[in-house]
Structure formats: structure tokens, C-alpha cells
Amino acid sequence: MGVLLELKDLTKAYDTYAVVDHLNLTINEGELRCLIGPNGAGKTTTMDLITGRQKLTGGKVIFDGREINGLKEHQIVRRGIGRKFQVPAVFRDLSVRENLEVAFNRTPNPFSNMLMFFNRTDKKRFDEIVELSGLGDRLDHKAGFLSHGETQWLEIGMVLTQNPRLLLMDEPTAGMTEQETLKTSEIFKRLKGAHTLVVVEHDMTFVREIAETISVLHLGKLLAEGPMHQVENDPKVREVYLGAEGISDAA
Amino acid sequence: MNGQSSNIYNDPKAQWFAYIVLFGVLALIPTFGTEPFQLRVFSSYAVYAMLAVSASMVWGFGGILSLGQGIPYGLAAYCMGATMQMQFQTPDDPIPSFMLTNELNELPSVWQPFWNTSVGLILALGVPTVVMVVFGFLMFQARLAGAFIAIMTLAMLNAFYSMAQDLQPFTAGFNGISPPNAFKAFGVEVDPYSSMLYWINLGVLALVTLGSKYMLQSKFGTLVRATRDDAERVRFLGYSVAYYQIVVFVFAGLIATLAGILWVMTQQYVSPTAFETPFSIYMVIWAAVGGRHSLFGAIVAAIVLNYLQTELADISDMWQKAWLLILGGIFIAVVLLLPRGLAGMFEYLMGFIKIGGRNSSSTRVSEN
Numbered sequence: 001m002g003v004l005l006e007l008k009d010l011t012k013a014y015d016t017y018a019v020v021d022h023l024n025l026t027i028n029e030g031e032l033r034c035l036i037g038p039n040g041a042g043k044t045t046t047m048d049l050i051t052g053r054q055k056l057t058g059g060k061v062i063f064d065g066r067e068i069n070g071l072k073e074h075q076i077v078r079r080g081i082g083r084k085f086q087v088p089a090v091f092r093d094l095s096v097r098e099n100l101e102v103a104f105n106r107t108p109n110p111f112s113n114m115l116m117f118f119n120r121t122d123k124k125r126f127d128e129i130v131e132l133s134g135l136g137d138r139l140d141h142k143a144g145f146l147s148h149g150e151t152q153w154l155e156i157g158m159v160l161t162q163n164p165r166l167l168l169m170d171e172p173t174a175g176m177t178e179q180e181t182l183k184t185s186e187i188f189k190r191l192k193g194a195h196t197l198v199v200v201e202h203d204m205t206f207v208r209e210i211a212e213t214i215s216v217l218h219l220g221k222l223l224a225e226g227p228m229h230q231v232e233n234d235p236k237v238r239e240v241y242l243g244a245e246g247i248s249d250a251a
Numbered sequence: 252m253n254g255q256s257s258n259i260y261n262d263p264k265a266q267w268f269a270y271i272v273l274f275g276v277l278a279l280i281p282t283f284g285t286e287p288f289q290l291r292v293f294s295s296y297a298v299y300a301m302l303a304v305s306a307s308m309v310w311g312f313g314g315i316l317s318l319g320q321g322i323p324y325g326l327a328a329y330c331m332g333a334t335m336q337m338q339f340q341t342p343d344d345p346i347p348s349f350m351l352t353n354e355l356n357e358l359p360s361v362w363q364p365f366w367n368t369s370v371g372l373i374l375a376l377g378v379p380t381v382v383m384v385v386f387g388f389l390m391f392q393a394r395l396a397g398a399f400i401a402i403m404t405l406a407m408l409n410a411f412y413s414m415a416q417d418l419q420p421f422t423a424g425f426n427g428i429s430p431p432n433a434f435k436a437f438g439v440e441v442d443p444y445s446s447m448l449y450w451i452n453l454g455v456l457a458l459v460t461l462g463s464k465y466m467l468q469s470k471f472g473t474l475v476r477a478t479r480d481d482a483e484r485v486r487f488l489g490y491s492v493a494y495y496q497i498v499v500f501v502f503a504g505l506i507a508t509l510a511g512i513l514w515v516m517t518q519q520y521v522s523p524t525a526f527e528t529p530f531s532i533y534m535v536i537w538a539a540v541g542g543r544h545s546l547f548g549a550i551v552a553a554i555v556l557n558y559l560q561t562e563l564a565d566i567s568d569m570w571q572k573a574w575l576l577i578l579g580g581i582f583i584a585v586v587l588l589l590p591r592g593l594a595g596m597f598e599y600l601m602g603f604i605k606i607g608g609r610n611s612s613s614t615r616v617s618e619n
Contacts, residue, residue, distance in 0.1 A: 073486045074486050074490055083487050085487075089483060090484065091480040101473065102470075102477045102485070110494055110498045114470075116471070162488060
């Protein structure tokens with residue numbers, strides 16, 4: 001399996017203070033990578049830099065062999081990078097169905113979309129997403145009326161609808177109940193393999209459940225990388241996460 | 252298209268039917284033997300209704316609070332005014348009288364193209380469109396939103412107002428241009444007091460309304476509403492938000508442009524009042540009172556509010572002066588009590604009529 005995403009000396013600095021500091025990271029095709037680290041480690045900023053939401057001050061983002069830094073957000077999305085935000089972002093005034101239909105981006109051209117109506121949507125793919133996100137009986141409800149967990153699943157569904165090659169998920173279980181977290185990890189296990197995922201997460205139970213490789217960030221730098229058992233016994237990681245208690249209790 | 256909803260208000264078929272009934276009823280007005288003077292008043296209501304549709308599109312659906320819909324409207328009106336003025340002038344008498352009083356001895360070059368009626372009409376459509384494309388591009392590329400859009404459009408509107416006022420030799424300044432004759436095209440004279448003009452105005456209103464409605468039901472329309480909700484999310488679904496905003500801004504501008512052209516055909520008059528701030532704010536108020544998520548509501552509100560204003564002005568001078576206060580009061584009442592306007596109230600009432608007996612409509616949606 002080839003390399004899908006490569007960050008080379010990625011840097012984001014405000015004046016002299018680097019939020020992301022010469023970060024090197026390689027994500028292989030088909031991998032599920034968890035990005036963890038204490039608050040202020042630069043996890044969300046790293047996602048912002050990959051997706052073009054913030055401009056980097058140094059280094060390179062290479063996606064599928066091509067440099068993508070400098071492209072606009074929507075152009076990066078069209079290259080095949082989907083993103084779920086930390087605070088769930090759905091269209092609250094639109095129905096669940098409309099939310100998913102908007103996410104079906106077959107053409108970005110406004111004039112072609114004037115001639116497009118939803119009954120022609122790709123039914124099979126649509127049903128798959130609805131089944132995966134478990135929102136089948138909610139399709140005609142306004143997204144604003146969904147519960148917090150359902151809103152998160154809807155956004156995950158919307159990102160999946162685009163069929164991106166790389167999925168960036170920023171805290172997909174934030175604010176979820178235990179049951180909801182469990183359902184979310186089921187969704188992620190099904191995505192594994194078919195998609196390449198990078199997941200930022202604080203919930204260690206969830207990380208333990210889904211992760212293959214974990215990258216630990218601290219103060220904008222890569223602190224450690226490897227499978228769960230290796231990372232959680234790493235003394236540097238233990239120190240960063242509340243002294244000797246280790247990351248297992250940090251969540 | 253939004254699944255089975257129990258509220259008939261949300262049924263697309265019922266919505267189209269309602270529009271057909273509305274325009275059908277309005278089309279019958281001249282057959283009731285309406286006085287020519289009154290008919291012209293109704294013709295101008297059709298123009299106001301177009302402006303309300305324009306405001307509803309750009310603000311209600313697009314979420315772009317433009318207080319500058321008077322820009323395309325006024326520019327089109329001035330181009331149309333110039334075209335009609337030049338239809339009156341002859342090669343022996345080529346200079347409009349207001350220019351002579353401003354000591355112009357020959358026709359200025361910006362007025363030359365208006366000798367030709369077709370060129371004049373093309374300019375009336377083209378000039379506002381180009382201005383809106385450039386202005387929209389500058390604003391939306393810079394990702395302006397919310398109150399900043401309102402401030403920018405308002406400032407631009409006032410710039411045009413000052414120009415119309417101050418370039419007296421070209422625009423007749425404060426007095427404005429009053430072409431002496433009715434508009435003629437293809438050998439037909441469009442008498443402002445005729446049912447023909449009323450039907451032209453109503454026809455264009457129906458065309459832009461149904462065109463807008465069609466667009467709102469397409470994927471483009473859903474995307475425009477999505478942009479209003481969360482522009483960032485739309486961007487991260489791979490769409491260029493600025494592109495969509497420019498298109499809806501220019502489209503709404505085009506509706507206002509058509510309104511400007513028809514206004515001058517109806518009133519044979521154009522002055523800087525077209526660019527006045529209150530007038531552009533009225534358009535937003537009409538859309539808000541009608542329900543900013545309903546084109547139907549915007550049309551009804553524009554007609555009813557203007558009818559009310561005319562009737563009150565007829566009673567006495569005092570009532571005419573009080574109109575601004577009354578309108579302001581209505582606006583405040585709507586914002587506080589009916590945030591979704593008359594259309595929202597209507598939707599609520601229709602919710603009591605169940606079809607199919609399925610669950611409550613309150614959480615189900617279909618706009619427009």
C-alpha cells in the first residue's frame with residue numbers, strides 16, 4: 001500500500017511561537033490513524049493546515065504525490081480529502097435528506113445544479129449512507145431537531161457521501177453518551193480498510209477500540225508513534241499525560 | 252420531493268397551484284373595469300412585488316443581507332429613462348431640455364447609445380448586471396458576510412445616489428428625467444394607463460417568481476439555502492461558496508433590474524429617489540413581513556403594504572406622514588411576533604388541516 005498523505009516539516013507559527021512545529025507525518029492508503037495529544041498540541045491546527053483552512057508558514061502537504069498547500073479549501077476537498085469538524089457542522093434549517101443530497105457533489109457548477117433535481121440522486125449510494133449512519137427514520141426532519149449524537153452521525157454521513165480518499169475526523173465522539181460512542185466505533189470499524197482515516201480523539205476507550213497506529217502530538221511536535229501498547233508505555237507520553245498515571249486515565 | 256409531509260403548506264404541488272391562482276386572480280383585475288389611473292397604481296405594485304421577490308431571493312434564501320437592491324434597480328431605471336427620452340428627441344432637436352438648462356451644447360457621449368432603442372434596452376439590462384458581477388465578486392471573494400454585506404451595499408447605494416444627484420448635466424440631478432412620451436417598441440406604444448402594461452408587468456413578475464421558485468427547488472436552491480446556514484460546511488463539501496453567492500446576488504439583481512425598467516415604463520419618470528436608502532430598506536421589510544422564506548409572502552406583503560400606504564395617503568396628509576411610523580411598527584411586530592412572517596403564520600394555520608393523518612408537521616420542512 002502506498003503513501004497517501006505526507007506532511008513534511010509542516011509548520012504554523014504566530015510570530016515566533018510555533019503551534020505546529022516541523023511536524024513530519026506519513027499516512028498510508030487504507031490506514032486508520034489516531035492523532036492524540038493534550039490540549040494545545042496542534043491536532044486541530046494540523047487538520048486546518050491539511051485542508052487549507054489555515055495557511056501554513058513552512059513545510060509541505062503532499063497528497064497522493066502532489067503538493068496541495070496553497071489550494072483553496074473546496075479544491076482540496078475535490079482532490080479527495082473530506083473533513084468532519086470538531087463542533088458538528090450540519091445545515092440545521094435543511095432536512096436530513098437535503099443535507100445528504102447537498103453532500104452529493106457530482107458537479108460544483110451552480111448552473112449545472114440549476115438543472116439538477118434530487119430524484120436523480122444515486123439511490124444505491126444514498127441508501128448505503130443512510131443505513132450506515134442509522135438515520136433512516138429521520139430523513140424528513142430538520143437537521144436542527146436531531147440529537148447531538150445523530151448530528152455527529154449525519155455529518156459523518158455527509159463527509160462519506162463524497163466518497164473521499166482521505167477522511168479527517170475531528171473528535172467524532174465529543175459529547176456523546178457511552179452508547180452513542182459504541183455505535184460510532186461500530187461505524188468506524190466498518191469504514192476501516194475501505195477508507196483512509198485520520199481521527200483526532202480524546203476518548204481513550206474509543207481510541208483503544210478502533211486504533212491501529214497512534215501518533216502522539218505535543219506542543220506541535222510528534223512525540224511518539226506506534227501501536228497502542230507501545231505508545232501507552234512510552235515514558236515521554238506518560239509524562240505529558242498527567243505524570244505517571246498514563247494515558248489510560250487521562251480521558 | 253421532500254417526502255410525505257402532513258402539512259399541505261409544504262406540498263410542492265399545492266405551492267405551484269397557489270402561485271397559479273395568485274397570478275390568475277391578479278391577471279383578472281383589468282377586466283373589472285378598473286379606472287386607468289387605478290390600473291397604473293396596480294402596475295406599479297407589480298414592480299414593487301418584483302423588488303420584494305428580489306430581496307427574498309438574496310436575503311431570505313441566500314442569507315445575504317443586501318441593502319443595495321436599489322443599485323441595479325436605479326441603474327436600469329436611468330438607462331431606461333435615457334432610452335425613452337431619446338425616443339422623444341429628433342436629429343433636429345437632439346438635446347434633452349434639461350441639458351440645455353445645464354449649458355450642454357451637444358449630446359454627451361454617454362447618452363449617444365440611447366438613440367437606438369435596442370441598444371438602450373441592452374444597456375438597461377447589461378450595465379446593472381456588470382456592476383453586480385464586479386461588486387459581488389469583490390465582496391464574496393473576500394468572504395464578507397452578515398452586517399458587513401449590509402454596510403458595503405448601503406455605502407455603494409449611497410455612492411450611486413450622490414452620483415445621480417450631482418452629475419446634473421447628465422442625470423438632471425434632483426429633478427430626474429421625465430420622458431414626455433410613452434415607451435415605443437416594435438411600432439407599439441405601451442400606454443402606462445393601459446391593461447397591456449399591467450399585463451406586461453404582471454407577466455414579468457410571474458416569470459421571475461416562477462423562475463426563482465424553480466431554481467429554489469433545484470439542487471442549486473438547496474445549496475444556496477445551505478450556504479445561508481453554514482458557508483464553511485458547504486466549502487468543505489467541495490463547492491466554491493463565493494461562486495454560488497455571486498450567482499444568487501446577480502440573479503436577484505437581475506430581478507431588480509427588470510423592475511427598474513418596468514418602473515420607468517409605468518411612471519415615465521426616474522429620479523435619485525430610486526437610489527434612496529429607505530426605498531432599498533422597504534424591499535427588505537416587504538420580504539420580512541411576507542416571510543423571508545416565501546416568495547409568495549413577499550409578493551402579497553409588497554402589494555398589501557403599498558396598497559395600505561396609498562389608501563392612508565388618500566385620507567389625509569397626516570396619515571401620509573405617519574406611514575413610516577406605521578411601517579416601522581408593522582416591521583417590529585413581525586420580527587417579535589411572527590419571525591417567519593405572514594407565510595409562517597399561514598403555515599402554522601395550515602398545520603391544523605391534516606392530510607393523511609401522519610405525525611405533526613412542526614419538525615418537517617420544505618421551504619419556499
